[in-house]
Amino acid sequence: MTRLKEVRSAPPGETHETDAVIIGAGPVGLFAVFELGLLGVRAHLIDILDKPGGQCVELYPEKPILDIPAIPVVTGAELTERLLQQIDPFEPVFHLNEMADSLERTDDGKWRISTDLGTTIVAPVVVIAAGGGSFTPKKPPIPGIEAFEGKSVFYAVRQREMFRERTIVIAGGGDSALDWTLNLQPIARKLTLVHRREEFRAAPDSVEKMKALAEAGAIDFHVAQITGLEGKDGVLSAVRVQSAGRGEYAISCENLLAFYGLTMKLGPIAEFGIDLAENRIAVDTEKFETSTPGIFCIGDMAHYPGKLKLILSGFHEAALMAHGAFHYVFPGRKLKFQHTTSAKDLQRKVVGSAPED
Numbered sequence: 001m002t003r004l005k006e007v008r009s010a011p012p013g014e015t016h017e018t019d020a021v022i023i024g025a026g027p028v029g030l031f032a033v034f035e036l037g038l039l040g041v042r043a044h045l046i047d048i049l050d051k052p053g054g055q056c057v058e059l060y061p062e063k064p065i066l067d068i069p070a071i072p073v074v075t076g077a078e079l080t081e082r083l084l085q086q087i088d089p090f091e092p093v094f095h096l097n098e099m100a101d102s103l104e105r106t107d108d109g110k111w112r113i114s115t116d117l118g119t120t121i122v123a124p125v126v127v128i129a130a131g132g133g134s135f136t137p138k139k140p141p142i143p144g145i146e147a148f149e150g151k152s153v154f155y156a157v158r159q160r161e162m163f164r165e166r167t168i169v170i171a172g173g174g175d176s177a178l179d180w181t182l183n184l185q186p187i188a189r190k191l192t193l194v195h196r197r198e199e200f201r202a203a204p205d206s207v208e209k210m211k212a213l214a215e216a217g218a219i220d221f222h223v224a225q226i227t228g229l230e231g232k233d234g235v236l237s238a239v240r241v242q243s244a245g246r247g248e249y250a251i252s253c254e255n256l257l258a259f260y261g262l263t264m265k266l267g268p269i270a271e272f273g274i275d276l277a278e279n280r281i282a283v284d285t286e287k288f289e290t291s292t293p294g295i296f297c298i299g300d301m302a303h304y305p306g307k308l309k310l311i312l313s314g315f316h317e318a319a320l321m322a323h324g325a326f327h328y329v330f331p332g333r334k335l336k337f338q339h340t341t342s343a344k345d346l347q348r349k350v351v352g353s354a355p356e357d
C-alpha cells in the first residue's frame, strides 16, 4: 500500500491569502513549491485527489521510474515521498480532496481561486500544474445508477466520517478499492467487498490484509459482478450481484463505493478563460506564462512546441516559472539569480548549518 508523508492540510471552506496557488499536487506542482520557495514565494496547493503525487501515485505507485537525474531507479510513490521531504522546509499548505473550479480577478489585481468545497485562496500568482486534468471516475455500467449518485453511491471518499456506522459495499479490484476497504472497515457497521474475479490489481500487501480481514469475519468478500441496485428516491437498500457459483442475489447495504478506475479530463480549467491549444494550455517557453498575466502553466498540462510529457521537463518548467512569478509577488524587486548554496535558511534546515554559521 502507498504510504505518503503526512502533509500540512487546511480544512475546506476557509479563506486564505498567499503568494502562489498551485493547482495540482502531482510531481511538477510539488517541485514548483521548491523553486518558488527558493525565491521566497509561499505556496498553497489544491488537488482533487486525497493525496499528493498525481499520476505517479494514482496510476503507477510501484512502477520504477528510470529517468530522474541522479536517481537510477525510484517508484512513483517513492519519488513523491522524496519531493514532499524536499519541499517540507517551505511549509506548503495542501487543500486535498478539493477541485479548483473557478478563477476570478480581485479588485486589487490578484487572483481568487475557489474550490468545489468552498475554499477560497487569493494570490498574485496562479500556477496550473494540473497534468492531464482532473481525474474523473469511470462509472460502472449499472442501470439507473445516476439516481443514487451523491446520496448513496460514491466514486471517491471525500470525508471518511460520512461512512461511520454505515453498511457499505465496495466494488473494484485496484488500489483504491483495497485501500478504502482497509481504511473504512474499522468504522463501518458492515463492509462487503465485491470484485468480479479472485485476482486483484492492487499492492500485494493490501490484498493480504484484506484476505486476513475476510478470514477473520471482519469483512465479507464476494467474487461477483454488480448487476443492479435496489432502493427508492436515491436511498440504496441493496446491490444485486451475479456470481458464477451462486447465481443472482442481493447484498443489503446503505452505500455503494465503486472504484472502477479513473480517466483524466481538462475539467473546470477549460472555463478559466485562458488560451488553450490542443486541449491543453498554451504557454511561452521563457517563463511558462499563459495568455493571462500572472497565470502560469507547467507540467503535462502545458502546451508549447516540442513539449515532452516527462517529469524531468516539468521540473525545468517549474524553475523558469518561479523566476517569472517572482516579479508578480515582489513587484519592483530585483531578482538575483542564486544557486542553493546561497539559500542559507534552506541549508540550515536541510544540512543543519550554512557556510557563514
Ligand SMILES: Cc1cc2nc3c(=O)[nH]c(=O)nc-3n(C[C@H](O)[C@H](O)[C@H](O)COP(=O)(O)OP(=O)(O)OC[C@H]3O[C@@H](n4cnc5c(N)ncnc54)[C@H](O)[C@@H]3O)c2cc1C
Pocket: 023, 024, 025, 026, 027, 028, 029, 046, 047, 048, 049, 053, 054, 055, 056, 059, 060, 063, 064, 065, 066, 067, 098, 099, 100, 101, 129, 130, 131, 132, 133, 134, 135, 267, 268, 269, 298, 299, 300, 301, 309, 310, 311, 312, 314
Ligand atoms: C503509466 C505511466 C508511466 C509513466 N512513466 C514515466 C516515467 O517513467 N518517467 C517520466 O518522466 N514520466 C512518466 N510518466 C509521465 C508522468 O507521470 C507525467 O509526465 C507527470 O505525472 C506529469 O506531472 P504533473 O504534475 O504535470 O501532472 P499529474 O501527475 O497529472 O498531476 C496533476 C494533478 O493535478 C490535479 N488536478 C487536475 N485538475 C485539477 C483541478 N481542477 N483541481 C484540483 N486538482 C486538479 C490532479 O488530480 C493531479 O493530481 C508516466 C505516465 C504514466 C501514465
